[in-house]
Amino acid sequence: MxxxxxxxxxxxxxxxxxxxxxxxxxxxxxxxxxxxxxxxxxxxxxxxxxxxxxxxxxxxxxxxxxxxxxxxxxxxxxxxxxxxxxxxxxxxxxxxxxxxxxxxxxxxxxxxxxxxxxxxxxxxxxxxxxxxxxxxxxxxxxxxxxxxxxAPSAWMQQQIADFLAHETAEIDALLVGLESMKDLVVERSGAERDACIWSQDQPLIPLRRLIKYVDQGSSPQVMSSPAGPGEVGILKSGCTNFGIFNPEANKAVPTEMKIPEQSFVHEGDLVISRASGSTKHVGSSAVVPSLDRSLALSDKHYRLHGHDDVDVHYLAAVLRSRPFRNELEPYISGAPGLAKNISISSLKAMHVPHLSAEHQREISRRLQKSFEDVQEITCSIDHAIDLARERRAALITAAVTGQIDVTARNKPAAEQLEDDIAQGLHREYA
Structure with missing residues (x-):
């Protein structure tokens, strides 16, 4: 460089x-x-x-x-x-x-x-x-x-530090705003989901009545890097965060290691996080999409197999809903500084609405359309966040290596970044 x-x-x-x-x-x-x-x-x-x-x-x-x-x-x-x-x-x-x-x-x-x-x-x-x-x-x-x-002069170091303190603070404020916007979109979507699923007159039943059986994986010694397409990996707890299954959240399995066939997940499986370092991630669930790699459960997950009249996407939405989380969270255990977890017996005891298969499918279709709309919006926000982080990192590198004159009166980096984000959104939705 x-x-x-x-x-x-x-x-x-x-x-x-x-x-x-x-x-x-x-x-x-x-x-x-x-x-x-x-x-x-x-x-x-x-x-x-x-x-x-x-x-x-x-x-x-x-x-x-x-x-x-x-x-x-x-x-x-x-x-x-x-x-x-x-x-x-x-x-x-x-x-x-x-x-x-x-x-x-x-x-x-x-x-x-x-x-x-x-x-x-x-x-x-x-x-x-x-x-x-x-x-x-x-x-x-x-x-x-x-x-x-x-190693510029002490005076120039101070100028660079002052310049970056101001410019990165502006970009950080923009990042906070984008994250807040994303949280608001997700929060509103969650409120609409909960209103769609729960009502005052619905009978409630324990979750166990919807479940045939539950699988749990193991955690062998694996690699730190994720398995790519065509490879084999063990799922990490973060694979189910925010209701979206992330196939990149895994650790690659050495080629000589054999994983039991029954441990692998398949399209349509409902995976739920049993243990995590964060309480808010315990109990998070997602439905597995079509995969381009072989991924196996770890001991940090449960896989729930519902009865034939249970719509898996509806059930996943119920598990993500605020009323369900409110009942679940007091049963999440774990000492301060240690991993938090939920037992399968506690999970099965949680209450869910008792709806007909037809009503479940109707709610599932409605929520899927809403979910796709939210995904489109949050994807655009994520692109803006990535651009802001890249611009911040590039600005720091350019300043400390002397590739830009920090004493010149240039357009603020955050202002230029906002213009670039606005132009990108305009092109995307034009």
């Missing part, structure tokens, strides 16, 4: 994983926040984490001060852009050892360094340096120490 600025190896720009200072070691009872990976976001303020005495954290965790920058080094968290800027902390903290801590040296601006770490100048070679097997690939810290990175 071309750099308009001079470069220096990272080891001369920052100390990598500096040691815990003596004053922390000498006070083992002092409490510090511990940030697990789940608490770390994409270079924005992290979640709170939880307090632990220093003596429990001095070995096995990373120490981060408010002057530091840290990035997730393990796949897929690195690819997802997880990291933090110490300026978002109000005190020193400890974090998972799956982050690499950078302490800027004299003359290196913390915010500028954080943007460098988010740029393609750092990320592309870092991905190439990853070592390990399966789901445990990590960015090589010995490699990144000697990675040449942009």
């Amino acid at each position: 071309r750099h308009a600025f001079p470069t220096r190896r990272l080891r001369y720009l920052a100390d990598v994983n500096p040691p815990v200072p003596d004053h922390v070691r000498l006070d083992p009872e002092a409490e510090y926040r511990l940030l697990p990976m789940e608490a770390i976001r994409e270079f924005s303020a992290p979640d709170n984490g939880y307090k632990r005495p220093a003596k429990e954290l001095l070995s096995g965790y990373s120490y981060i001060e408010p002057t530091d920058v840290a990035y997730a080094k393990v796949t897929p968290c690195f690819e997802n852009g997880k990291g933090l800027v110490g300026a978002d902390l109000d005190e020193p903290v400890f974090a998972t050892t799956e982050v690499t801590v950078l302490r800027p040296r004299d003359g290196v601006d913390q915010k500028f360094l954080s943007y460098v770490v988010q740029s393609a100048a750092f990320r592309n070679p870092a991905v190439s340096s990853m070592t390990g097997a399966g789901g445990l690939k990590r960015v090589s810290e010995s490699y990144i120490k000697d990675l040449p990175l942009p």
